[in-house]
Amino acid sequence: MSRAGVAVILGFVVAACARETRPVVVGSKNFTESVLLGELVAQTLESAGCSTERRLNLGGTLVCDKAIESGAVDVYVEYSGTALTAILARPVSSDSKRVTAIVREAYAARGLAWGPALGFDNTFAMLVRKSDSQRLHLATIGDLRKVALEFRPGFGYEFTERPDGWTGLQRAYGFELAQRPVAMDLGLTYRALAAGEVDLIAGNSTDGLIESLGLVVLQDDRAYFPPYEAAIVTAGAIDAKCPGARAALDSLAGRIDDAAMRRLNFEVDGRKRDVGLVVEEFRRSVGTQTPKRR
Amino acid sequence: MNRAFALEIARLSGEHVVLVAVSVALAALIAIPLGIACTRREAIGRPALRIVDAIQTIPSLALFGFLIPLPFVGGIGAKTAIVALVLYALLPILRTTVTGIRGVDSVVREVGVAMGMTPRQLLVEVELPLAAPSILVGIRIATVTGIGLATIAALIGGGGLGTLIFRGVAMVDARLLLAGSLPAALLALIADFGISRVERRLSAPPSRDTRV
Numbered sequence: 001m002s003r004a005g006v007a008v009i010l011g012f013v014v015a016a017c018a019r020e021t022r023p024v025v026v027g028s029k030n031f032t033e034s035v036l037l038g039e040l041v042a043q044t045l046e047s048a049g050c051s052t053e054r055r056l057n058l059g060g061t062l063v064c065d066k067a068i069e070s071g072a073v074d075v076y077v078e079y080s081g082t083a084l085t086a087i088l089a090r091p092v093s094s095d096s097k098r099v100t101a102i103v104r105e106a107y108a109a110r111g112l113a114w115g116p117a118l119g120f121d122n123t124f125a126m127l128v129r130k131s132d133s134q135r136l137h138l139a140t141i142g143d144l145r146k147v148a149l150e151f152r153p154g155f156g157y158e159f160t161e162r163p164d165g166w167t168g169l170q171r172a173y174g175f176e177l178a179q180r181p182v183a184m185d186l187g188l189t190y191r192a193l194a195a196g197e198v199d200l201i202a203g204n205s206t207d208g209l210i211e212s213l214g215l216v217v218l219q220d221d222r223a224y225f226p227p228y229e230a231a232i233v234t235a236g237a238i239d240a241k242c243p244g245a246r247a248a249l250d251s252l253a254g255r256i257d258d259a260a261m262r263r264l265n266f267e268v269d270g271r272k273r274d275v276g277l278v279v280e281e282f283r284r285s286v287g288t289q290t291p292k293r294r
Numbered sequence: 295m296n297r298a299f300a301l302e303i304a305r306l307s308g309e310h311v312v313l314v315a316v317s318v319a320l321a322a323l324i325a326i327p328l329g330i331a332c333t334r335r336e337a338i339g340r341p342a343l344r345i346v347d348a349i350q351t352i353p354s355l356a357l358f359g360f361l362i363p364l365p366f367v368g369g370i371g372a373k374t375a376i377v378a379l380v381l382y383a384l385l386p387i388l389r390t391t392v393t394g395i396r397g398v399d400s401v402v403r404e405v406g407v408a409m410g411m412t413p414r415q416l417l418v419e420v421e422l423p424l425a426a427p428s429i430l431v432g433i434r435i436a437t438v439t440g441i442g443l444a445t446i447a448a449l450i451g452g453g454g455l456g457t458l459i460f461r462g463v464a465m466v467d468a469r470l471l472l473a474g475s476l477p478a479a480l481l482a483l484i485a486d487f488g489i490s491r492v493e494r495r496l497s498a499p500p501s502r503d504t505r506v
Contacts, residue, residue, distance in 0.1 A: 154370065154451065157464035182370060182451035183461070188358055192450075195363040197370045 023053040024241045027064050027073035030057045032268050032275075033122065033206060033261065037077040039279045041232060044252060045075075047283075050242030061086050068112060074238045075249070079122055079228035083107070083114070092164060096121070096227035107233065115232035115246075116253035120261045123225045124159070125205040126169075126218040127190075132199060133216040140219040144200065145175035152179050154198030156186030166202070172224045190215075206258055208266025230256075255286055299473070303458070307477045309372070310454040313444045314485075317376045318436050321383035326429060328384075329391025330417065339392065346384045354378060354446040362450070375444070375452030382443055383436040387429065394428025395421050426496050434489040441482040445474070 024045055028038025038056045045052050055073055058064050065087050067073035083103045084090050090106075093099050104114040126141050133139070136147055144151065159165040160183040170176050182198060189201040194213045203210065205217060232252065238245045256264070260282075267278040325346075332339035357378050361368045367377045398421050406420045448456030455474045462470030 157460045161461055161465050183448070183457065184370060184451040185355060185358070185449040185460075187355065188362065188370075188450055191359055191362045192370050195368070197362060 022241050023051040024075065024238055024245060025053045025055055025073045027058050027067055027076035028056040029060055029064055029076075032208075033265055034077060035275055036264050036268060036279060037118070037230065039275050040252070040283070041075055041077065041249065043276075043279055043283060044248050045242065045245055048242070048244040048248035050245050050248070068233060068235050069110065071235060071237055073235070074241065075232060075234045075245075077118070077230050078233045079230055080117075081123070081226040081228040083233075084226070092226045094223040094226050096229060099227055100229065100231075111236055113234045113236075115234050116250050118230045118232070118252060118256045119254040120206055120256050120258045121227055121229050122204055122206045122261070123220075123228045125203050125207070125210070126220070127193065127201050127203050127210065127215045128199065128218060129193060129196075130214045130216050133218075138216070138218060140221045141169070141224070142173050142175070142221060143218065144173070144177065147177075147199070148175055149178050151177055151199040152197075153177055153181040153200040154184055154189050154192050155181045155202045156189060157183050158186075159202045169224055172222055206261040206265060208262050208264075208269045210262055212266055212270050230261075303455075303473055303477060306453065306455050306457055306474075307481065310441070310444055310447075310456075310478065310481065313372065313375060313379060313447050313452065313454050314437060314440045314481075317379035317444070318383050318433060318440055320376070321380045321436060322387055322433055324380070325384045325387035325432075326391050329388050329429075330395065330422075332388070332392050333395045343388065343392070346388050349381050350385045354382075354443075355449065357381070358446075358450050370450045370452075372447060372452040374450055375447030375454075378446065379440060379444055383440055386435040386439070387432040390428045390430075390432030390435075391425065394425030397428065398424045427493060430489065430493045430496060434486065434493065437485045437489060438482050441478055441485060445478065 026038050026042040026045070028034040035056045038054065042052045042054050055067070058067060058073070058076075061078075061082055064073065064076050064078070068076060078087075080096070080099045080103050081092075083106075084099050085092055088103065088106050090102060093102075100114070100117070107114040126144075128138055137143065138146070153166070155166060160181050162168075166181055177200075182192075184192065186203075189198065190203065190207075190209045190213060192198045193201045193215065203215075209215070210217065232249050234246065234249065264278060264282060267273050268275055328338075328342055332342055358374065361374050361377060362370060368374055402420060402424070403416065406416045411419065444454050445456030445459055447454045448460045455478045458470050458474030462468065462472075462474060
């Protein structure tokens with residue numbers, strides 16, 4: 001066979017590979033919830049007949065953003081508040097509709113689609129023990145003024161230090177706890193609260209530990225915390241790689257509320273179960289699982 | 295750098311020194327007698343060394359997770375941090391104590407026995423002085439690594455230079471990171487130098503010279 005013939009065949013092979021099997025690359029950040037959502041997106045795409053490649057556990061927000069911007073990743077789940085402040089460097093806003101509108105427009109300008117919202121808001125949550133909440137009638141953050149003298153707060157470094165953390169919260173609600181917060185590792189604050197070493201911590205509203213440790217989220221009735229609604233971000237290339245991808249992802253809109261997300265997180269963090277299995281089970285339970293067409 | 299910040303660095307450095315000094319001292323008080331016991335009875339020696347080895351492999355966050363709910367040693371703050379630091383400092387001191395005592399020449403020991411020394415005298419007047427340089431190496435390692443390790447105290451509100459480092463990480467502020475790490479590095483160098491001086495004195499051949 002002539003060299004030209006070999007070259008032509010090779011060319012065809014390369015082109016065919018490039019067109020047929022280029023998988024949709026699914027990314028996620030490096031924490032349980034993000035990995036779970038990445039897995040959910042990947043399984044949903046696979047049910048729709050897309051071939052996928054998982055790139056879960058990518059560093060943090062900025063790594064994921066750079067990856068999707070450069071085309072190394074085609075889809076991942078981002079939070080509206082994070083996109084607004086960390087990625088777009090816009091001022092914080094607690095109006096969730098406005099935040100989504102700003103983010104959607106700015107993403108469109110970057111060639112990215114701010115897709116369907118999954119239905120939960122992973123925002124900051126001020127947490128107390130259930131026993132305290134009942135005994136002292138604490139339901140909202142404002143109720144903390146009743147215990148301003150005796151409550152001992154303990155927070156992660158970020159919430160302690162940032163002006164839009166504890167300091168801003170107390171100013172917005174117009175109270176001040178007598179004791180300065182103990183700054184410590186964020187994960188350990190949960191244990192410290194459960195052990196009675198501190199009385200108030202700042203966690204995440206979808207954390208699986210909230211239910212398992214018997215904690216209560218104080219309502220943010222003055223909407224101090226910005227919204228962190230989870231939404232699927234997709235790059236334009238996804239349509240070429242798998243035409244059915246967008247429709248499949250749209251079917252996830254509004255499927256996971258705060259409590260459902262907490263449960264999923266707890267299955268993995270608390271029960272140490274496999275992410276893939278937990279997601280499969282969840283999809284079966286909400287009926288988004290369609291038979292695989294490969 | 296403003297004055298308040300400099301004062302804060304100084305205060306946290308002070309806390310850091312206290313964390314390390316107290317934890318290494320407590321670890322020495324536990325590990326040296328334990329090391330002696332290890333060389334006397336194999337039934338103590340093997341399990342003790344295994345346990346201390348195992349402790350070393352527990353990640354600090356997990357260890358704090360265990361400690362927080364415990365009464366007396368647990369909770370949050372400097373006390374719990376010191377408990378963890380003591381546990382981590384046991385290994386080098388215990389190992390070098392055992393090695394130091396086992397390394398004493400059996401002839402020397404027999405001479406002691408022949409001179410009519412009691413086991414106690416043998417230990418205090420022969421074995422421990424000869425093992426001292428080795429034990430001091432253990433204390434030196436425990437101190438220098440402890441200075442780095444003590445930054446974990448900030449994970450449970452225990453103070454020290456780790457406070458600046460974790461604040462720096464949370465706020466993505468390189469200035470804070472340096473303000474925490476540079477003094478820690480400096481402390482480690484100072485401690486290393488100081489202990490090496492003591493070490494050199496101890497390992498020098500005992501002088502019989504009475505001239506001053």
